[in-house]
Amino acid sequence: MNGLDIPGIVWRRDPAAEIVPLVFDSPHSGAVYPADFAYRCPLSVLRRAEDAYVDELYAAAPAAGATLIGAAFPRSYIDANRAANDLDPALIHGTLPPELTPRPVTRVGLVRRFARPGMPIYDRRLHADEIVARVERYHAPYHRVLDEACDRLYRRFGRVWHVNCHSMPSHGTREHGDFVLGDRDGTSCAGEFTAFVADFLRGLGYDVRINEGYKGVEIVRRQGRPHCGRHSLQIEVDRALYMNQRTLEKSPGFARLQADLARLIAALREFVRARL
Numbered sequence: 001m002n003g004l005d006i007p008g009i010v011w012r013r014d015p016a017a018e019i020v021p022l023v024f025d026s027p028h029s030g031a032v033y034p035a036d037f038a039y040r041c042p043l044s045v046l047r048r049a050e051d052a053y054v055d056e057l058y059a060a061a062p063a064a065g066a067t068l069i070g071a072a073f074p075r076s077y078i079d080a081n082r083a084a085n086d087l088d089p090a091l092i093h094g095t096l097p098p099e100l101t102p103r104p105v106t107r108v109g110l111v112r113r114f115a116r117p118g119m120p121i122y123d124r125r126l127h128a129d130e131i132v133a134r135v136e137r138y139h140a141p142y143h144r145v146l147d148e149a150c151d152r153l154y155r156r157f158g159r160v161w162h163v164n165c166h167s168m169p170s171h172g173t174r175e176h177g178d179f180v181l182g183d184r185d186g187t188s189c190a191g192e193f194t195a196f197v198a199d200f201l202r203g204l205g206y207d208v209r210i211n212e213g214y215k216g217v218e219i220v221r222r223q224g225r226p227h228c229g230r231h232s233l234q235i236e237v238d239r240a241l242y243m244n245q246r247t248l249e250k251s252p253g254f255a256r257l258q259a260d261l262a263r264l265i266a267a268l269r270e271f272v273r274a275r276l
Contacts, residue, residue, distance in 0.1 A: 007032075080219070166235065169245060183216060
């Protein structure tokens with residue numbers, strides 16, 4: 001399959017059928033832990049931050065003429081779905097360059113301090129140079145590959161639709177349903193895009209919420225400019241539908257969910273083609 005592979009950093013799978021301006025990306029399913037991570041917490045706990053197998057759930061995208069992109073590195077090392085200056089000053093030693101001056105407030109941030117509440121990832125503060133290196137070697141290349149893919153399709157078709165793919169932890173309450181669609185309160189894509197995905201998934205029997213708890217973060221903010229014909233939607237799926245959240249093993253529900261998402265991808269292909 002044609003595409004791009006930067007080992008340990010990012011990969012891109014190009015369309016294997018008639019090309020449509022449709023891009024899927026999974027920034028949190030990476031599990032290649034860099035040698036310089038130097039975490040001090042149990043790996044089993046740290047890995048629970050992964051959106052495990054989300055890239056596989058959307059594997060049908062290239063066969064439908066869409067582009068599929070994924071991060072190889074874990075979000076706990078550096079989070080591609082956070083702004084480069086979304087940093088916690090309490091984690092950093094030394095002086096950062098002006099463009100990485102930390103924001104006044106951060107909840108989780110570009111580089112995490114904790115694997116879970118009360119469990120630090122590191123036994124030290126990270127030097128500013130380490131943060132800069134992670135941004136330059138991992139965060140920036142991921143966004144460059146995603147930007148290039150979306151820009152190339154936009155130049156060719158005059159429009160592009162982007163889906164940012166995630167999973168959300170389930171605590172047995174089903175508080176957010178099976179799926180949450182995030183369009184930053186209608187600012188990152190046209191409402192018909194969000195409504196189409198919601199209606200299609202509901203037609204398959206899923207409980208779908210919109211902008212409920214998960215509205216979309218940095219990637220859809222950067223990619224979504226609906227007034228220019230650039231539409232970006234975040235999709236969160238409940239991990240309990242397809243995996244054991246304790247062991248990180250796929251459950252019997254994985255195959256069904258993957259097949260249903262393949263149906264969604266095929267439907268989105270037709271949605272896009274009808275609007276070109």
